[in-house]
Amino acid sequence: MSATNAVVRRGDRVFSGFAYGSGIAILVVLAAVAVFLIAQSLPAVTATPSQVNQGGMSFWEYLLPLTFGTIWAAALSLIFAVPLSLGIALFISHYAPRRLAGVLGNVVDLLAAVPSVVYGLWGITVLAPSIQPIYEWMTVNLGWIPFFSGPVSGTGRTILTVAIVLAVMIIPIISALCREVFLQTPRLNEEAALALGATKWEMVRMAVLPFGRAGIVSAVMLGLGRALGETMAVAMVLSPSVIISFFLLRSENPTTIAANIALNFPEAHDIGVNILIATGLLLFIITLVINGIARLIISKRAAFSGANS
Amino acid sequence: MNITRSGRVATIVAASAITALALAGCASNESNPTKSPSNLSGTFAGAGSSAQGSAQEAWIAAFQTDNPKVTISYDPAGSGAGREQFIAGGVAFAGSDSYLSDEELAKTFAACAPGTKPFEVPNYISPIAVIFNVEGVTELNLDATVLADIFSGKITKWNDAAIAALNSGVTLPDLAITAVHRSDDSGTTKNFTDYLNKVAPDAWTNAAAGVFPFTSGEGANGTSGLVDAVKNGKGTIGYADLSKAGGLSVAKIKVGDTFVAPTEKGASTAVASATVVEGRDASDLAFKIDRNLTDPNAYPLILVSYLIGCQQYADPSIGELVKAYAGYIVSEAGQAAGAAAVGLAPLTAELSKQASDIIAAIK
Numbered sequence: 001m002s003a004t005n006a007v008v009r010r011g012d013r014v015f016s017g018f019a020y021g022s023g024i025a026i027l028v029v030l031a032a033v034a035v036f037l038i039a040q041s042l043p044a045v046t047a048t049p050s051q052v053n054q055g056g057m058s059f060w061e062y063l064l065p066l067t068f069g070t071i072w073a074a075a076l077s078l079i080f081a082v083p084l085s086l087g088i089a090l091f092i093s094h095y096a097p098r099r100l101a102g103v104l105g106n107v108v109d110l111l112a113a114v115p116s117v118v119y120g121l122w123g124i125t126v127l128a129p130s131i132q133p134i135y136e137w138m139t140v141n142l143g144w145i146p147f148f149s150g151p152v153s154g155t156g157r158t159i160l161t162v163a164i165v166l167a168v169m170i171i172p173i174i175s176a177l178c179r180e181v182f183l184q185t186p187r188l189n190e191e192a193a194l195a196l197g198a199t200k201w202e203m204v205r206m207a208v209l210p211f212g213r214a215g216i217v218s219a220v221m222l223g224l225g226r227a228l229g230e231t232m233a234v235a236m237v238l239s240p241s242v243i244i245s246f247f248l249l250r251s252e253n254p255t256t257i258a259a260n261i262a263l264n265f266p267e268a269h270d271i272g273v274n275i276l277i278a279t280g281l282l283l284f285i286i287t288l289v290i291n292g293i294a295r296l297i298i299s300k301r302a303a304f305s306g307a308n309s
Numbered sequence: 310m311n312i313t314r315s316g317r318v319a320t321i322v323a324a325s326a327i328t329a330l331a332l333a334g335c336a337s338n339e340s341n342p343t344k345s346p347s348n349l350s351g352t353f354a355g356a357g358s359s360a361q362g363s364a365q366e367a368w369i370a371a372f373q374t375d376n377p378k379v380t381i382s383y384d385p386a387g388s389g390a391g392r393e394q395f396i397a398g399g400v401a402f403a404g405s406d407s408y409l410s411d412e413e414l415a416k417t418f419a420a421c422a423p424g425t426k427p428f429e430v431p432n433y434i435s436p437i438a439v440i441f442n443v444e445g446v447t448e449l450n451l452d453a454t455v456l457a458d459i460f461s462g463k464i465t466k467w468n469d470a471a472i473a474a475l476n477s478g479v480t481l482p483d484l485a486i487t488a489v490h491r492s493d494d495s496g497t498t499k500n501f502t503d504y505l506n507k508v509a510p511d512a513w514t515n516a517a518a519g520v521f522p523f524t525s526g527e528g529a530n531g532t533s534g535l536v537d538a539v540k541n542g543k544g545t546i547g548y549a550d551l552s553k554a555g556g557l558s559v560a561k562i563k564v565g566d567t568f569v570a571p572t573e574k575g576a577s578t579a580v581a582s583a584t585v586v587e588g589r590d591a592s593d594l595a596f597k598i599d600r601n602l603t604d605p606n607a608y609p610l611i612l613v614s615y616l617i618g619c620q621q622y623a624d625p626s627i628g629e630l631v632k633a634y635a636g637y638i639v640s641e642a643g644q645a646a647g648a649a650a651v652g653l654a655p656l657t658a659e660l661s662k663q664a665s666d667i668i669a670a671i672k
Contacts, residue, residue: 054520124534129541151465154487155527155542236534240492241524251487251527263530266359267494267519269389 034284041278043271051271054242059275066279068244069254070286073159073234074227076248077166081227082220085171089178090204105179112172120236123165124157128237131164132156135249147248157239159253165233170223177222181215182208214298221294228287234259257283350378351630357383357391357404358614360496360550361433365404367650368638379630388496388614395420395427395617401627402618402635404433406496408586408595409617420627421619428592428671430664432638433614433647434580434654436571437501439560441546442539443467445482450475452563453508459546460488460505461513462525467544475563482544489538489547490521492528500612501548507600508609550612552652562610565603573654575608581657582607592620592667611654621672632671639664 047059054062088108092101132155139150185208193203209216240255240263255263257279265276355365362385369381386394388405395403398419408429418427439456441449446467451459455471458464464471468481491498496519503517515522527545529538532553539547539557551559551571561568569575582604583596595615602609616635622628637643644655656664 124537125541132543151485153527153542154485154544155489155529155538157527157529157538235492235530238492239489239527239529239538241528243524252524255492263493264520267387267389269387269393272389 037277037281037284040274041281042274044274044278047271047275052275057242059278062242062275063279063282065242065244065254066257066260067282067286069159069240070228070256070258070283072246072254073162073166073238073256074224076159076163077170077227078220078224080164080167081170081174081223084167085174085219085223086178086216088171088175089182090208092175092179093182094200094204094208105176108172108175110172111168112176116169116230116232117236119165119169120233123161123233123237127165128156128161130156131161135160139249147246149247150249151251152249153239153251155239155251157237158249158251159238160248162234162238162253165237166227166230169230169233170226173226174219174223177219178212178216181212181219184215185211217294217297221291224290225287228256228290229258229283230256231258231262235262257286349376349630349633351626352380352382353401353627353630353634354382354384354399355391355402355404356386356394356400357617358388358406358433358496359385360406360435360612361385361404361614364433364647364651364653367646368634368643371643371646372634372637376633379634381634387494392617401622401631402616404614405617406499406612406614408593408615414589418619420623422621422623422672425619425621426590426593427617428590428594428620428667429615429617430594430635430639430667431580431596431613431656431660432616432635432664433612434576434656435612435614435652436551436573436576436608436654437497437504437548437610437612438551438554438571439546439548439562439610440536440539440554440557441560442542442557443482443484443544443546446479447558448476448479449558449560450563450568451560453505454512456562457505457509457512459486460490460526461523462488463512475568484544487542487545488526489529489535489542489545490526491532491535492521492530494519495531496612496614497532497548497550501610503598504600504610550652562608564605564607564609567605569605569608571608571610573648573652575606576611576654577657577660578604579607579609579611580613580654581660590620592670594664594667618671620670625672628672632668635668635671636665639668 044059049056049058052059052062092105096104132153135156135158136152138148139152142148143150189207189211190203193207198206234256238253238255238259239251240259241252243252243254245252245254261276261280265273268276362383365383365385369383373379373381383404388407391400391403392405392409392413394400396413396416396418401420409427414426421427439451452475455464455475458471465486467484467486473481498521499517499519502513502515502522505513506515506517521528527538529535532549535547536549536553536555536557539545540555551573559570561570579598579602580596582602583598586595586597589595596613598609598611598613600609616638618631618635619628622631639656639661641655641658641661644653644661647653648655
């Protein structure tokens with residue numbers, strides 16, 4: 001009786017209407033973007049190699065190196081960013097004195113607010129020139145590892161430099177999320193671990209990390225999303241070519257989809273525009289797939305993460 | 310109190326001065342109604358070449374100061390986009406690093422009066438400098454074949470025999486060459502590759518293109534990005550507008566039998582000795598630059614950018630505005646302003662007159 005005749009005030013109607021509206025709006029926007037991308041991409045499928053204008057590459061041959069470059073750059077940046085971010089998050093949540101933790105947290109958040117064009121400027125004017133001698137040393141002394149073989153780039157504007165810049169950009173995202181997750185660890189779990197004689201590191205390993213696993217994965221995925229789509233910093237720093245290459249220190253580096261669009265769109269015309277938009281569609285799909293994988297991981301892990309205990 | 314009072318006095322003085330000026334303005338207008346340029350009013354837009362972008366900004370600023378009621382905007386969206394928008398009638402004029410192709414000329418120009426064709430005049434000429442950063446080397450002579458081999462990746466060391474042969478007396482280091490090209494689609498690359506292709510067709514077989522045709526070498530975004538990469542790199546070489554060379558060493562290139570450094574004058578000379586593309590209207594000053602000049606006063610590695618508009622506009626009021634603005638750009642004053650602002654090579658007096666005559670006929 002009381003359930004069916006529940007009082008509905010105007011505020012409830014407005015609020016539920018607004019919530020529904022917002023939910024639908026985001027779907028409509030997404031659908032509109034997808035429709036635009038697909039419609040504009042279709043003419044590109046029939047593009048001839050001369051229209052692609054990349055040394056006789058066909059349209060599909062053009063997509064492959066771009067896909068590789070996008071994922072390669074993002075993956076490299078995660079290699080740097082993930083361990084560092086976890087370290088920062090753990091330090092702030094479990095090691096640092098409270099006052100220092102607050103300051104450090106704010107500083108990390110501040111890093112996230114720096115526009116990417118500034119990171120790009122930093123990359124070309126500071127990082128690349130100062131890291132070039134290190135690259136030179138690496139090709140001489142570590143050149144037997146295929147990744148580091150020469151000839152070394154004379155400017156240091158390689159995919160490795162880009163990965164470092166990207167890592168600096170995504171560290172605040174990953175560490176801020178992880179920090180919040182780690183702070184949620186039930187006090188009882190931590191104290192139980194300590195009571196069983198665990199050291200601090202063992203406590204972190206036994207109580208904090210398992211509890212936060214799903215959170216860590218989603219934080220990494222958010223960071224990965226940013227790295228995949230980052231445009232300006234990559235376009236400014238990287239010395240790009242449309243190639244597939246695993247060498248980290250050479251002048252010829254695989255470029256990313258977003259940077260390639262930014263560099264070539266201003267002068268593109270006719271079917272050239274369609275080709276670039278088609279690569280945009282590809283990026284859209286890559287992001288969708290990676291997000292799907294992340295969801296899958298989170299839903300599988302959530303069951304035994306301890307988050308539901 | 311005192312402050313307020315003097316403030317009031319100042320206001321009164323200012324107000325009367327403005328009135329006097331306004332009256333004087335009216336008086337001069339009445340006595341000479343057709344000549345005063347400040348009678349012009351209206352808004353129009355252009356789009357195109359990003360190379361011209363900063364020069365257009367300078368011209369617009371100067372023109373609007375003289376004609377306060379006119380508002381002009383220029384979108385440096387790129388040459389191709391500019392031509393497309395102009396043909397579609399979206400903008401009143403275009404700036405373009407290459408002249409209209411025969412195909413484009415055959416189209417209907419939406420902004421122009423039915424049946425009329427556009428005019429084209431060169432308005433932005435800039436020498437392209439070959440810049441390099443090699444420790445201990447300040448002077449360098451290069452010819453087109455060696456340049457082509459460097460940028461295509463065939464020559465990889467600074468002490469290569471081919472470079473040494475052109476630079477007797479210079480100690481070249483045993484250092485890897487990092488050849489930096491533009492990673493974005495650009496008119497500078499198009500003119501640079503056109504030069505290599507025309508002068509050294511055996512070494513550089515690719516036709517002129519805005520996108521660098523090789524996957525080898527180092528790429529950098531925009532003129533400033535390229536100059537930055539050359540400046541901060543080791544054993545680097547690149548190409549950029551002379552005015553943007555930023556204190557880097559500039560190579561001399563072989564013209565005929567001598568090695569010539571890029572100068573504004575050399576660029577103007579090269580354009581003055583170019584031939585007009587045949588089979589077009591008299592108002593179409595599309596130049597075929599002879600990259601194989603032998604005159605040691607000329608520097609044929611240049612970028613020529615054009616101003617494109619209608620000979621007769623569908624809307625005569627727009628025609629009047631474009632006529633005044635374009636007339637200013639190609640005038641000696643306009644070119645001098647451009648040279649001061651962005652370091653373009655001013656049109657020679659003869660060429661400036663030729664362009665002015667074409668623009669004077671705009672309706």
